Amino acid sequence: MEPDESLNVFGGALEPCSMTPVTGFFRDGYCNTCAADQGSHTVCAVMTAEFLAYSKYVGNDLSTARPEFHFTGLKPGDHWCLCAARFLQAHDEGCAPKVNVAATHIRALEIVPLDVLRRHAIDA
Numbered sequence: 001m002e003p004d005e006s007l008n009v010f011g012g013a014l015e016p017c018s019m020t021p022v023t024g025f026f027r028d029g030y031c032n033t034c035a036a037d038q039g040s041h042t043v044c045a046v047m048t049a050e051f052l053a054y055s056k057y058v059g060n061d062l063s064t065a066r067p068e069f070h071f072t073g074l075k076p077g078d079h080w081c082l083c084a085a086r087f088l089q090a091h092d093e094g095c096a097p098k099v100n101v102a103a104t105h106i107r108a109l110e111i112v113p114l115d116v117l118r119r120h121a122i123d124a
Contacts, residue, residue: 003032007106009114015103017044018079021072031081031105039083040111044103046122047078051097054090079103084111091116098122 003026006014019029025041026032033042045051052063052074062080065073074080079100088111090096099120108117 001034001036003034004107006030006032008102009104009106009109009117010102011106012102014105015100017081017100017103021074021078021080023079023081025081031103033105033107040085040107041081042084042105042108043082043087043112043117044100045080045082045087045097046100047074047076047080048097049076050095051090052076054093054095055086058089060086084108088112088116091120096120
């Protein structure tokens with residue numbers, strides 16, 4: 001699997017999202033993606049208790065540890081590469097987390113409009 005070019009939503013170099021916990025489709029700390037990434041794990045989001053509860057409610061429990069997958073579970077404040085569609089769904093439901101747009105891959109724009117990402121930007 002060859003990753004797509006590492007560009008953020010502004011066309012600049014993609015910044016790291018998180019090394020602790022290590023995130024990304026490739027588990028390289030970046031929201032890099034490729035054709036095999038069916039979920040488009042491209043949005044670098046800052047977890048909140050509200051979003052983690054929402055994600056669990058809709059069937060993706062990100063807060064429970066899964067040692068068999070070397071996953072310790074997320075907590076509020078952790079940065080994580082979210083599926084773009086899940087982020088947009090949370091936005092539509094009013095519980096989207098904040099976003100590090102410089103660490104969000106340009107391919108997220110295929111699903112999430114830039115103005116939506118900007119509304120949730122951590123530096124906005």
